Amino acid sequence: MKLGFIGTGALTAAIVTGLKSAADNSVTVLLSPRNQEIAASLALRYRDVRVAPDNQAVLDSCDTVMLAVWPQIAHEVLTGLRFRRDHHVVSLIATLSREEIATLIAPVEHVTKALPMPMIAHRQGATIICPPDRRMAAFFGRLGKVIEVDDPSEFDALSVVTASFASYFKYLDTIHGWLKEHGVADAQARDYIVTIFKALANAPETTPDTGFMDLAQDYATRGGLNEQILRELTARNVFDAFAESLDGVHRRISAGAAPRIGPQS
Template sequence: MNIKSIGFVGTGVITEAMVRGLLAEPTYALEIHVSPRSAHIAETLAGEFAAVKIAKDNQDVVDRSDMVFLAIRPQIAEEVVRALSFTDGQMVVSVVAATERQALIDWVGANVRLVQANAYIAPLFASLAQKASGPSAEPFSTLSREFATRGGLNEQVLSDFGRKGGIAALTAALDGVLARIEGRSS
């Protein structure tokens, strides 16, 4: 599948991972338009990939894209999406967590082809796996912070998990499993 133009409303860590996955060979788009929300991420992507263009705003992303990904936090999704004008028949893919399909349809306000992320989330995981196993692999603690949207649900879970001793308990449990696999006593 090769789409002429894909756009991302919201330019956080999820968008960054998906763009990297979509532009890995074979590429899935000729152009990718990203919103300027997180300037550092948008500029990094545009600097690394000639296909990535930084839009002037979210409406510019929608106007320039055959397929639009909504990659925004659920807390701001309604406000952001309602402010946009979509074209009838445009493909819209939502990666917004914990949001009902009917709510998205109501907010979009046009007869779009709406898909919720299930079929398109693979590039995110491919990019994360690549980063975790690459030559300069970072520790899981760094990746988990990096791939959690600031103010998002993953960040909340990670914070609560660490504060309540979950990270220490999981580390001890996994060390025990490794010791068992290696034939050592834990």
């Protein structure tokens, strides 16, 4: 595979980093010159990663191309580029439909949408692929879990999950701040939080037949401390408000204006 990227931001860097840390890392990579600092850094770090003089050079030299530009500039970047019919194009642009991408990059016949996350750099997390694509499932499968879906609306719904990351870390930061206010050393507080929540994150995987609320109830002993916080947050409609925020993000994604996860172009 000769893999090219149109757009060289944090997501591209994460994919390349994860790929080059895998046992079989023989894939040749050609990067777009967009974001010269990231592109140059990757080329310096890995001997078979190069920076192309322009985007057309990426297309001319590669058989598999990943589109990793912001949706706001996708039309501008892609219009005028000469794609080949036999290109295998993977769009990482979550908010542009597969059909819209296919129109922009005609005459390409093989177009796949994928949504990897930045933790792919450490070969962790999951990548959503739509429609199912055996070749890309094998590629991303070396970098973490792969979830293939047939329905674009299911792809959009799963994409909403990515909007919860910052809130998760704010939740941890709230606990961290509270501990420091009560005399716990910064490093000790952080170490305890990281260790405990890492273990909690493993619970659904170690008990795959147990529902999330069943796990919650396992900890929410009647009259206990977990039960108190769960009851109080529920009474204040915190989880209802969270669900409403997910609805709002889903509307943005469906309308083609998803919130940004990190630098992409």
